[in-house]
Amino acid sequence: MTSTNLSRPICILGLGLIGGSLMRDLAAREVHVYGYNRSVDAARAAHDAGFDVSIDLTATLQRAESDGAMIVMATPMPAIPVLLDAIIEHAPSCGITDVVSVKAAVYSLVKERDLQDRYVGGHPMAGTAESGWEASRTGMFTRAAWVITYDHAPGASLRWVALWTDVVRMILAVGADAIPARVDRHDAAVARISHLVHVFAETLAIVGDNGGALAQSLAAGSFRDSTRVAGTHPSLVQAMCETNAAAVVPVLDEALELLHDARASLVQDNPDISALAEAGYSAHVRFDARHGARGESVSPVKITSRPLLRLSPGTPGWVGQLEQAEALGGRIEIF
Amino acid sequence: MTSTNLSRPICILGLGLIGGSLMRDLAAREVHVYGYNRSVDAARAAHDAGFDVSIDLTATLQRAESDGAMIVMATPMPAIPVLLDAIIEHAPSCGITDVVSVKAAVYSLVKERDLQDRYVGGHPMAGTAESGWEASRTGMFTRAAWVITYDHAPGASLRWVALWTDVVRMILAVGADAIPARVDRHDAAVARISHLVHVFAETLAIVGDNGGALAQSLAAGSFRDSTRVAGTHPSLVQAMCETNAAAVVPVLDEALELLHDARASLVQDNPDISALAEAGYSAHVRFDARHGARGESVSPVKITSRPLLRLSPGTPGWVGQLEQAEALGGRIEIF
Numbered sequence: 101m102t103s104t105n106l107s108r109p110i111c112i113l114g115l116g117l118i119g120g121s122l123m124r125d126l127a128a129r130e131v132h133v134y135g136y137n138r139s140v141d142a143a144r145a146a147h148d149a150g151f152d153v154s155i156d157l158t159a160t161l162q163r164a165e166s167d168g169a170m171i172v173m174a175t176p177m178p179a180i181p182v183l184l185d186a187i188i189e190h191a192p193s194c195g196i197t198d199v200v201s202v203k204a205a206v207y208s209l210v211k212e213r214d215l216q217d218r219y220v221g222g223h224p225m226a227g228t229a230e231s232g233w234e235a236s237r238t239g240m241f242t243r244a245a246w247v248i249t250y251d252h253a254p255g256a257s258l259r260w261v262a263l264w265t266d267v268v269r270m271i272l273a274v275g276a277d278a279i280p281a282r283v284d285r286h287d288a289a290v291a292r293i294s295h296l297v298h299v300f301a302e303t304l305a306i307v308g309d310n311g312g313a314l315a316q317s318l319a320a321g322s323f324r325d326s327t328r329v330a331g332t333h334p335s336l337v338q339a340m341c342e343t344n345a346a347a348v349v350p351v352l353d354e355a356l357e358l359l360h361d362a363r364a365s366l367v368q369d370n371p372d373i374s375a376l377a378e379a380g381y382s383a384h385v386r387f388d389a390r391h392g393a394r395g396e397s398v399s400p401v402k403i404t405s406r407p408l409l410r411l412s413p414g415t416p417g418w419v420g421q422l423e424q425a426e427a428l429g430g431r432i433e434i435f
Numbered sequence: 436m437t438s439t440n441l442s443r444p445i446c447i448l449g450l451g452l453i454g455g456s457l458m459r460d461l462a463a464r465e466v467h468v469y470g471y472n473r474s475v476d477a478a479r480a481a482h483d484a485g486f487d488v489s490i491d492l493t494a495t496l497q498r499a500e501s502d503g504a505m506i507v508m509a510t511p512m513p514a515i516p517v518l519l520d521a522i523i524e525h526a527p528s529c530g531i532t533d534v535v536s537v538k539a540a541v542y543s544l545v546k547e548r549d550l551q552d553r554y555v556g557g558h559p560m561a562g563t564a565e566s567g568w569e570a571s572r573t574g575m576f577t578r579a580a581w582v583i584t585y586d587h588a589p590g591a592s593l594r595w596v597a598l599w600t601d602v603v604r605m606i607l608a609v610g611a612d613a614i615p616a617r618v619d620r621h622d623a624a625v626a627r628i629s630h631l632v633h634v635f636a637e638t639l640a641i642v643g644d645n646g647g648a649l650a651q652s653l654a655a656g657s658f659r660d661s662t663r664v665a666g667t668h669p670s671l672v673q674a675m676c677e678t679n680a681a682a683v684v685p686v687l688d689e690a691l692e693l694l695h696d697a698r699a700s701l702v703q704d705n706p707d708i709s710a711l712a713e714a715g716y717s718a719h720v721r722f723d724a725r726h727g728a729r730g731e732s733v734s735p736v737k738i739t740s741r742p743l744l745r746l747s748p749g750t751p752g753w754v755g756q757l758e759q760a761e762a763l764g765g766r767i768e769i770f
């Protein structure tokens with residue numbers, strides 16, 4: 101029906117930074133997309149910008165049910181239980197995905213409602229410290245990692261495989277890299293490279309602020325960059341870290357052990373933090389090597405350095421291929 | 436003698452990122468500037484670029500002595516004792532400043548040699564993760580904070596006041612903001628907003644790397660920004676943190692207390708890190724408000740938001756004015 105090969109319309113619930121940007125990109129690719137937003141102001145702004153938007157959740161879900169749309173829950177975590185219950189009532193046969201940054205908590209709500217055969221988890225690693233429809237824009241997902249979960253894949257129904265395939269198509273349609281990862285592995289990974297980063301940024305911001313005017317006056321680019329995400333609204337940081345607490349705590353413990361070792365090395369008669377400095381530098385070199393081909397390119401065209409695996413969903417061995425891609429942090433395409 | 440009102444030539448020892456950029460800026464302002472570099476390759480590159488450069492330390496110091504130059508020690512900390520001893524031998528009447536990022540350790544070497552009346556400490560808060568002459572460039576200090584110490588000011592000689600005044604003129608000549616701070620207050624401030632940032636960046640880089648390919652693939656802008664300074668050469672991180680260990684440890688303890696509180700809040704039955712998230716957000720808002728007028732301006736002309744105090748060095752009350760500027764993180768001009 102469109103140039104993206106999506107087999108169904110897309111119905112987005114929540115038109116904030118992620119949901120709004122997704123709607124803009126899909127519409128730009130001529131995908132049949134419509135959405136719901138609770139806030140009247142944002143819905144009006146989206147409508148005035150030419151998008152197909154409603155503030156009536158029930159009517160939107162009934163429409164999704166009638167045209168067999170895929171529903172994207174693009175709200176923060178706290179709204180998910182209410183949305184799932186509304187979907188069960190008004191769109192009982194639609195496939196569902198989401199964009200919540202923590203996947204075990206969402207999957208737990210899905211399993212409580214026995215919706216596993218209708219649900220594929222998603223998480224686009226994109227965004228800014230801003231939020232809301234007014235912050236949404238086209239192109240935000242270009243070459244961003246967009247995790248797609250596959251815990252339900254072994255022995256899944258044809259219906260689920262078709263849904264999973266359409267989620268991949270949607271991800272690729274907006275220019276993102278589709279990265280398969282099981283719920284627990286996703287949550288452990290983002291605890292390391294996102295949630296801990298937030299905890300550290302808050303801490304640095306507070307300690308720097310404690311230094312008063314002189315310290316703040318001397319703060320330069322390294323302090324600014326390292327505390328940038330402390331500008332994220334506290335409720336969003338809480339939603340991420342608290343919902344993923346089970347994965348954040350062991351990662352925070354790893355960090356605390358390194359920091360206590362550093363402290364012990366600094367209180368010696370001859371301070372020596374070579375162990376931390378050298379391990380950190382080596383880790384950074386590996387990160388840069390891995391990411392060298394993306395983001396920092398001098399070319400205006402963003403490219404990706406993630407390994408690519410092409411697979412055919414539902415065929416024998418495809419779960420093994422997904423596990424292989426997951427282990428490599430690789431992206432997938434379908435054929 | 437020049438448009439900058441500097442009363443003497445400038446002799447720079449060490450033409451790396453800082454020393455080289457200082458030479459470029461001073462020469463561009465038609466200041467009489469020359470320098471020494473130990474590495475033949477860098478000295479040749481500087482010479483080929485049209486600068487007055489020698490690889491003979493003794494001859495360079497003898498020249499400084501003969502024309503009454505101000506000597507800028509622009510090497511890392513480990514070279515400072517050797518340079519001070521060479522200055523005592525070959526340039527026994529020259530005034531001295533430096534650019535080392537830790538000030539108590541340098542001042543201790545100065546006091547051991549009874550050079551307080553010939554020394555004014557300096558620290559430009561500028562640079563990149565790169566180093567060496569090849570990384571040097573003009574304009575690097577524009578609107579950067581450049582700390583100038585004044586511990587020796589109470590009851591200082593006219594000679595010292597004249598030296599101090601010329602250090603300010605040099606700082607202003609390269610477009611930096613001259614921020615007065617005593618040695619201990621400087622070291623405490625940079626421990627917060629620079630050295631701790633390095634320790635955190637190394638730690639985040641290691642914990643992220645421990646997550647393997649999947650975590651690294653999912654790492655986005657926040658991880659990249661927060662670990663950027665882990666790309667600094669380990670020896671430079673060691674030089675900063677180890678030399679300033681006495682100031683870094685209490686600041687690290689502040690951070691550890693916040694992180695342990697965060698951990699305790701995350702292992703509760705109902706995780707709640709609102710205290711950290713809200714305090715960090717508030718600190719970030721204050722930082723942004725303070726820095727709002729600089730760095731992020733849409734104008735290509737960098738401006739400063741630091742309060743300005745104009746003073747006349749050596750006149751009654753000037754030490755009190757310096758303390759006032761220090762407390763505000765303010766910049767000074769002289770008249």
